[in-house]
Amino acid sequence: MPTQSLNAVPAAAGDEADQALLRACRAVMAPLARLAVARGTRYAQIDDLLRSAFVDAAREAHPDVPANRAVSRVSAATGLNRREVTRLIKADEAEVPKRSPATEVFTRWLSDPALRRKGKPMRSLPRQGPAPSFESLAQSVTKDVHPRTLLEELCRLELAKVDDKTDAVVLLRDKFVPTGDARRLFGFLGANVGDHLSAAVANVLNPTPRHLExxxxxxxxxxxxxxxxxxxxxxxxxxxxxxxxxxxxxxxxxxxxxxxxxxxxxxxxxxxxxxxxxxxxxxxxxxxxxxxxxxxx
Structure with missing residues (x-):
């Protein structure tokens, strides 16, 4: 498939609104391209993701189309040929990342009113025992993972530490921006920027803006x-x-x-x-x- 210069504007996009849309798309894609180049990600990989995103958007826009007409409708909406649409529809869907139990424990520690003093999170909790303790906090989030395992993960992420003298768990940060963990950092990038962009797009597409942006x-x-x-x-x-x-x-x-x-x-x-x-x-x-x-x- 031939590529096109980022500066080029398709002839069909001659009116002012379409030109503004393409400028907005370029502004959004430019930092993504910088990230991909910096990480050695090839254009073909991003191209495939963009095609999949177009197919997903077209299917979402036409949810009531019968299965036997879905490929044709998506092809017409996206400009992708029917064979490509069929391939993308059959491709395995990417696994949606789930927030880890350790992250949920950290978030609850910061937000639970029972764990706040004078408007701020308690900086230290007894490692074991009745509430308020780290053990009770961990069990309030999940009983499927042992509190000790959750504590070890929080320590690995440098969000908390154990004070051996007092047998207490000490909070080290008041926000979760992990360092040295590329998978989680990219997860934050996708989740935060994705929702921000979703809010902006929803406000453009809907007659009445509903999201603060x-x-x-x-x-x-x-x-x-x-x-x-x-x-x-x-x-x-x-x-x-x-x-x-x-x-x-x-x-x-x-x-x-x-x-x-x-x-x-x-x-x-x-x-x-x-x-x-x-x-x-x-x-x-x-x-x-x-x-x-x-x-x-």
């Missing part, structure tokens, strides 16, 4: 000024987590206790990115967000 943009800053802003952004994120996490955990517990269907998920995030200003800046004129910008005339 806003940003503050500023240029005209020095590198020193950017460094002064980093701890402020980090503090704001910690404040948001402290305010929101206990309420989220309380609602989860209430839903479980009242037998309500727990079939929804929520991801709330905050991101900040700083870089040297290049010739072009990805800053739409209007996108429903606060913008602070100083232009040189």
């Amino acid at each position: 806003q940003a503050l943009f500023a240029d005209g800053l020095s590198s020193d000024s950017v460094e002064q802003l980093r701890p402020i952004v980090s503090d704001q994120w910690q404040a948001l987590v402290r305010a929101l996490a206990p309420t989220v955990q309380q609602l989860i517990d209430e839903d479980a206790a009242n037998g309500r269907a727990q079939d929804h998920r929520l991801r709330v995030g905050l991101y900040a990115f700083a870089d040297r200003v290049s010739g072009t800046v990805n800053e739409p004129a209007e996108q429903g967000r606060t913008a602070t910008r100083r232009r040189k005339e």
